[in-house]
Amino acid sequence: MNRMYLISLTASVGIVMSAWACNSKRDLLIGGGFEQQSELQKSPADWFATEVPETKEFVRFEWDDRIAHTGERSVSIAIDVSHPDNMIAYNWTKVVPACKVGKAYELSGWVKTENLGEPIWLLAQCWNEARDNMLGFATTQKDYPIKGTSDWTRVGTVFTVPEGTAEVRVRAGVATRENRGGKGWFDDIQIVEVR
Numbered sequence: 556m557n558r559m560y561l562i563s564l565t566a567s568v569g570i571v572m573s574a575w576a577c578n579s580k581r582d583l584l585i586g587g588g589f590e591q592q593s594e595l596q597k598s599p600a601d602w603f604a605t606e607v608p609e610t611k612e613f614v615r616f617e618w619d620d621r622i623a624h625t626g627e628r629s630v631s632i633a634i635d636v637s638h639p640d641n642m643i644a645y646n647w648t649k650v651v652p653a654c655k656v657g658k659a660y661e662l663s664g665w666v667k668t669e670n671l672g673e674p675i676w677l678l679a680q681c682w683n684e685a686r687d688n689m690l691g692f693a694t695t696q697k698d699y700p701i702k703g704t705s706d707w708t709r710v711g712t713v714f715t716v717p718e719g720t721a722e723v724r725v726r727a728g729v730a731t732r733e734n735r736g737g738k739g740w741f742d743d744i745q746i747v748e749v750r
Contacts, residue, residue, distance in 0.1 A: 580747035583653040584725060587664065587744035589618065589628045599630060602649045605726075613638040614645050624665040624707045624742035632729050636736035646728025651746055654681075654723040656716050662693065662725060663711030664744030671702040672733030677725065677744065679714045684721035691717045707742070713749060 591600040597618065598604070604616035613635040623629045630647050654660060666675045674696045681691035693714035701708055716723065727741040 580749075582745040582747055583660070584649065584651055584662075584744055584746040586649065587746075588626050589623075589630050589742060590626050592618075599628070599647075602630065602647050604632075605644075605646050605648055605728075607641075607643055607645075610639060610641060610643060614643075616645075616647070619740065622667070622740055624667070626742075629667075629740045629742035630727070631738055631740040633738040634729065634731055634734050634736070638731050638735045640732065642731055644726075644728055644730045646726040647741065648727075649725050651723045651725055654716050654720070654746070656718055656720055658748055659713055659715045659750045660746050661711055661713050661749050662695075662744070662746050663709060664727065665707045665709050665742045666699075666701055666705075666727075667707045667740040667742075668701055668703060668705045669738045670704055671729060671737040671739060672735075673730055674700040674702050675729050675739040675741075677710055677712070677727050677741070679712070679746075680724045680726065681714070681716055681720040682722045682724065683719050686722065690720050691715070 586601050589599040593600045599618050615633040617631045619629045619631050632645050662679045664677050668675050676694050676696045678694040680689050693712045695710040695712045699710035729739045
């Protein structure tokens with residue numbers, strides 16, 4: 556191979572790789588595939604289940620190793636058929652520290668449902684530093700009203716981080732009442748910058 560051709564080929568590959576790196580979207584939500592275990596308990600790393608003490612016997616949060624969109628695991632929430640009439644939004648939650656004020660992001664993921672009367676959802680919340688004022692909110696419920704029994708479906712929503720945001724929380728969940736006796740699964744959740 557002549558030297559000039561090799562230099563030209565190397566330069567071309569470098570330009571292509573550089574363009575790819577500039578156009579690739581980096582996932583800011585590390586652990587959205589639910590594969591890694593927490594060091595403290597048998598649950599997915601950096602995610603926690605939001606339970607209500609008065610109704611914890613009527614809901615089951617599971618780190619599922621039998622059903623997954625990709626990989627070996629997902630998370631699920633099952634609401635017992637005898638759950639009280641309280642309106643509770645049960646969810647898996649994770650704090651995403653890398654989101655920047657003024658930037659727009661897409662929150663997306665894959666959901667699966669069984670016997671749900673109301674839509675399963677992903678949502679993003681932007682909180683102030685004191686964690687007492689939600690400054691921004693976006694959910695997948697309206698654009699993707701997935702309920703009943705459905706196979707894995709991709710859902711997503713776009714949100715912009717408002718001024719004053721100190722913390723972005725991602726929640727993956729189902730609410731009670733119409734979802735008694737139902738179950739929802741979540742997998743491959745991610746956040747990528749869109750502009």
